[in-house]
Amino acid sequence: MTPKAVIRAEGERLLAAFIQAGAVPVEADVLQPAGTLLDLYGEDIRARAYVTDDPVKGEMMLRPDFTVPVVQAHMAHGAEPARYAYLGEVFRKQARGSGRASEYLQVGYEVFDRQATEVADAEVFALFRDLLSGLDLRPVTGDIGILMAAVRGLETSEGRKAALLRHVWRPTRFKALLDRFAGRAPVPAGRLALLERLRAGSPAQLIEEAGSFVGLRSAEEIAARAEALVADAGTAPIRATEAALLYDLLSLEAPAAAALSHLRGIAPMLPAIGPAVDRFAARLEALAAKGVDVSTLAFEASHGRTALEYYDGFVFSFLKDGMPPVASGGRYDALTAVLGSGAFIPAVGGVIRPGLVARLKGAVA
Amino acid sequence: MIRVGVPSKGRLMQDCFDWFGARGVVMRRAGSDREYSGVVEGVEGVVPVLLSAGEIPRELAAGRIHLGVTGSDLVREQLGADEVAEVARLGFGQADLVIAVPNVWIDVETVDDLDAAAAGFRKAHGHRLRIATKYHRLVRDFLQAQGVADYQLVDSQGATEGTVLNGTAEAIADITSSGETLRANHLRILSDGLIHSSQAVLWASRMAEWSAADLAAYARLAAKLGVAGVPF
Numbered sequence: 001m002t003p004k005a006v007i008r009a010e011g012e013r014l015l016a017a018f019i020q021a022g023a024v025p026v027e028a029d030v031l032q033p034a035g036t037l038l039d040l041y042g043e044d045i046r047a048r049a050y051v052t053d054d055p056v057k058g059e060m061m062l063r064p065d066f067t068v069p070v071v072q073a074h075m076a077h078g079a080e081p082a083r084y085a086y087l088g089e090v091f092r093k094q095a096r097g098s099g100r101a102s103e104y105l106q107v108g109y110e111v112f113d114r115q116a117t118e119v120a121d122a123e124v125f126a127l128f129r130d131l132l133s134g135l136d137l138r139p140v141t142g143d144i145g146i147l148m149a150a151v152r153g154l155e156t157s158e159g160r161k162a163a164l165l166r167h168v169w170r171p172t173r174f175k176a177l178l179d180r181f182a183g184r185a186p187v188p189a190g191r192l193a194l195l196e197r198l199r200a201g202s203p204a205q206l207i208e209e210a211g212s213f214v215g216l217r218s219a220e221e222i223a224a225r226a227e228a229l230v231a232d233a234g235t236a237p238i239r240a241t242e243a244a245l246l247y248d249l250l251s252l253e254a255p256a257a258a259a260l261s262h263l264r265g266i267a268p269m270l271p272a273i274g275p276a277v278d279r280f281a282a283r284l285e286a287l288a289a290k291g292v293d294v295s296t297l298a299f300e301a302s303h304g305r306t307a308l309e310y311y312d313g314f315v316f317s318f319l320k321d322g323m324p325p326v327a328s329g330g331r332y333d334a335l336t337a338v339l340g341s342g343a344f345i346p347a348v349g350g351v352i353r354p355g356l357v358a359r360l361k362g363a364v365a
Numbered sequence: 366m367i368r369v370g371v372p373s374k375g376r377l378m379q380d381c382f383d384w385f386g387a388r389g390v391v392m393r394r395a396g397s398d399r400e401y402s403g404v405v406e407g408v409e410g411v412v413p414v415l416l417s418a419g420e421i422p423r424e425l426a427a428g429r430i431h432l433g434v435t436g437s438d439l440v441r442e443q444l445g446a447d448e449v450a451e452v453a454r455l456g457f458g459q460a461d462l463v464i465a466v467p468n469v470w471i472d473v474e475t476v477d478d479l480d481a482a483a484a485g486f487r488k489a490h491g492h493r494l495r496i497a498t499k500y501h502r503l504v505r506d507f508l509q510a511q512g513v514a515d516y517q518l519v520d521s522q523g524a525t526e527g528t529v530l531n532g533t534a535e536a537i538a539d540i541t542s543s544g545e546t547l548r549a550n551h552l553r554i555l556s557d558g559l560i561h562s563s564q565a566v567l568w569a570s571r572m573a574e575w576s577a578a579d580l581a582a583y584a585r586l587a588a589k590l591g592v593a594g595v596p597f
Contacts, residue, residue, distance in 0.1 A: 042493070042514050047505055096445040166484060166514065173480070173512025190556040194474040203471060210469040212551045215529045215536075217470065217482070221489055225482060226472040 003364040007105055010363065011087045011354035014107040017131055018085035023109055026084045028069035030091075034059035037068060040310065040338065050091050062091035066108050067310070067332070068339065071347065074112055075340035081113035087354075100324060101355065108329075110349030112336070117346045118279055121314040121331060122286035124348050128318065128327050129292065131352065135360045137318040137326055141256060142303025143283075144168065145313040145331075146263065146276045150249055153272015154242060156181060157235050159228060171305050178246065183237030195233050198226050245270050252301040256284055259299040283314060304328075310335040314348065320360065327352040366412055367579045367586070370424050370433030373401055373415035380457040381434050381565065389589050408589055410582030421568075425449050428572030431579060431596070438462055438540060438563035442500050449568040450597035453590065458565035459542065462500055464558035466536045467529055468551050475557050476511050479536065483515040486535065497521035497534035500560070504538040507560045526550040569596035 001009065019025055031054065037045055049064040063069070066086050074082060087107045094100040109127065111120045129139065151164045160181050167173040179185035187195075197206065203223035213219065238246075245266050252259060263277045284294045304315030313331030320326055329350015337344040358364045371392065372378045382392045391406040392413050403413035414430055421435035422443045436458055440449060466473050466482075473482050483494040494516045498504050501518050508516065521528050521537070526546045528534040538560060541547055547554065567590075575583070575596065584594045 038517060039493070043505055043517050044509050046518070047502075047509070097447055163481065163484075167512060170512035170514065172510075176477075176512075188475060188477070190475040191477075194472070194478070198471070206471040207469050210471055213467075213469050214551045215467040215469070216490065216532060217467070217486055217494075217535055218489075219469070221485060222470055222472055225485055229472055 003358075006363045007355045007358045010358045010361075011105045011107045014131055014352055014354060014357070015085055015087040018107070018109045018127075021083070021109070021127055023083040023085035026070060026073060026086050028063060028066055028073070028086060028088065030063050030089070031057070031060045032063050032069060033057065034061045036072075036339075037061055037064065040068065040335070048092050050093060063089070064092055065090055066106060066351070067110070067335070067349070070108075070110055070349075071332075071336055071339050074110075074345075074347075075336060075343055078112065080345065081111070081115070083112075084110045084349075105354045106351045107354055108349060108351040110347060112345050112347045114346055116286075117313075117331070117348070118283040119286045120346070120348050121283050122290050122292070124329060124350055125287060125314075125316055126290035126292060128316075128329070128350055128352065132318050132327060132357070135320070135326070135357065137320055137360075138298070140298045140300055140303055140317050140319060142300050142305075142315045143276070143280055143313060144304055144311055144315060146273055146280060147249060147301060147305075148312060149273045149276035150246055150270055153270060154238055154246070156238050157232065159232060160235065160238075169305055171302065175250075178238075178243070181238050182240070182243035182246075184243070187233075191229075195230065198230050203227060241269065249273075249301050252299075254299055256287075256294040256297040256299040258295075259301070260284055260294075279313075304330055316350065320356070323356055323359075324353070326356045326360070366410055367431040367582050368412055368414050368429070368573075369405075370414050370416045370421045370430040370435070371403070372418040372421070372434060377418055377458055377565065378415075381455070384455050384457070384565075385590075388591065390586065408582070408586050410578065411586055422449075425568055425570040426572060428570050428574065431570055431573045431575065431583070433568050433570070434565055435568070436460070436563045437566045438500065438503070438561055440566065440568060441561060442503050448571055450571060452567040452569050452596065453592050455565040455567060458563070460540045460563050461542070461559055462503060462538065462540050462561040462563060463554045464496070464504075464536060464538045464560065465526075465541075465547050465552040465554050468548075468553045470553075473555070475555055476508075476513060479555060479558075480511070480513040480515075483513065487515045493517040494536065495519045495534040496536045496538055497525050497528035498538040499523075499525070500538060500540075503560055526552060567592075571597060 034051055050062040052060050054060050070084055089103055090106045091103050094102050113120045151161055163177055203226040207219050260281055267274050267277050288294050304311045310332045311330035312334045315330035317325045318327040331348040333346045336347050371381050385392050389407050395402045395404050401415040403415050405411045405413055418435050421433040422439050424430045425433045426444055426448050473479055486494040496516055497519050499522050519534055525537050525539040530550055583596055587594045
């Protein structure tokens with residue numbers, strides 16, 4: 001068999017296993033509307049996905065992943081609960097000289113279920129573990145939900161919390177904001193000058209003085225943000241003890257059971273994470289029931305934060321040094337709300353790259 | 366014979382000829398002013414190829430010219446480090462690629478502010494804040510590195526400063542030397558909005574075939590120009 005046929009056969013084997021586990025096989029178009037993907041992922045996706053033009057449908061992208069079309073199909077006419085499986089090519093631009101494939105097969109499994117979400121998390125993880133057993137991969141797990149709960153529970157303004165939550169998936173920006181809100185970084189010189197000007201006059205007057213009004217962003221929007229900036233400058237820094245807990249959480253890496261004890265230890269000081277920690281505990285129980293050794297399972301609180309921005313709970317990867325992730329996945333409850341125009345269903349799933357599996361098995365070079 | 370791509374007209378061509386001339390390599394157009402071929406005096410085995418400055422990156426990438434003079438903005442936008450190597454910065458053709466916003470945005474001074482304004486804009490208008498540019502890669506890389514979200518790039522191949530006035534973009538990222546056109550269109554550069562300081566650069570193509578004779582010609586040229594004796 002040619003390498004491509006070997007890889008496809010590996011993909012078919014995994015797809016059959018997903019179907020065996022109760023999934024309905026689904027198909028998705030290779031050409032996806034660019035607008036939906038851009039709205040979800042932002043401009044960054046343009047650097048990673050192939051964009052093309054259709055004379056009728058407008059700007060389209062070669063499918064960069066299956067999650068979006070599968071969620072859309074489910075939200076449009078899916079029964080509940082539902083399990084789906086798919087197999088097909090995805091397309092990603094790669095950096096020059098990276099040697100990484102820009103077109104490869106993905107086989108995936110997605111669970112839409114309102115009941116016992118932690119059991120569903122464990123189901124997906126354990127299924128992937130079983131299918132990848134013998135390949136000597138390193139599983140890593142995380143939970144973006146704990147970090148988001150910690151931010152929501154901070155004793156600070158709603159504006160600051162919203163700014164932090166918006167950048168959960170951009171760690172550099174998140175850290176810069178947190179440093180500033182916690183008073184660990186000086187206010188940038190540009191901001192100080194700006195505040196001075198804003199305090200010197202009313203926004204309406206300053207806008208008037210700035211000359212001809214151009215652009216779609218209205219004077220009301222500009223004035224509202226100017227006022228918010230002045231108000232924010234008067235907001236007290238996030239308390240040092242609270243900030244310290246958040247920094248601690250960002251860098252928490254430990255075996256899952258030890259991470260749970262640690263989080264239980266800090267929960268009294270950061271009560272807002274309580275429910276998220278309870279869910280983490282329930283997930284570990286569900287994982288243990290599936291035979292996962294949670295005393296050795298790697299947990300990293302920041303895992304998955306640099307992935308595409310939609311995971312908002314449990315996240316996992318199966319890793320091998322010198323390779324892209326062989327498998328990865330997680331929970332994306334918020335995404336279903338965005339794509340379901342109001343409707344919402346908890347969802348968790350993941351993908352495996354059959355090409356990498358075949359390579360690890362020595363079936364292809 | 367090594368082929369050197371040089372801009373075929375205008376100020377850029379003259380500055381380029383002057384730069385080489387000052388180093389004892391005399392370039393000029395052959396025949397009439399309308400003929401796009403050139404000659405070099407002062408060094409053996411080098412031939413100039415007169416090209417539109419905008420086409421020089423593509424010719425370097427294709428390896429059809431060994432060397433080429435063009436703006437670092439164009440090369441950084443279009444090529445990778447595995448395709449070309451920088452030989453010398455020529456010190457002319459200076460221009461900055463900057464992000465500019467309407468002057469009436471009294472609440473926006475930095476890229477950080479732009480990011481926050483984009484979040485509010487998307488909420489209020491239902492679409493992401495549009496930034497008009499022709500430098501998609503440079504602008505996207507810059508904004509991505511800074512963690513800016515909720516914006517989109519819209520393509521503008523000319524008169525970019527007018528897009529805000531015309532309602533097709535909220536902000537722009539464009540090349541400016543004096544900032545005059547920006548001001549005339551009621552725009553202001555963000556205080557940390559410098560994406561790239563561009564100037565004319567002499568590039569060597571890694572994609573071209575370099576024979577022993579070509580490398581020898583390069584070494585002779587390099588000695589005159591005062592640059593390293595091998596192209597990369």
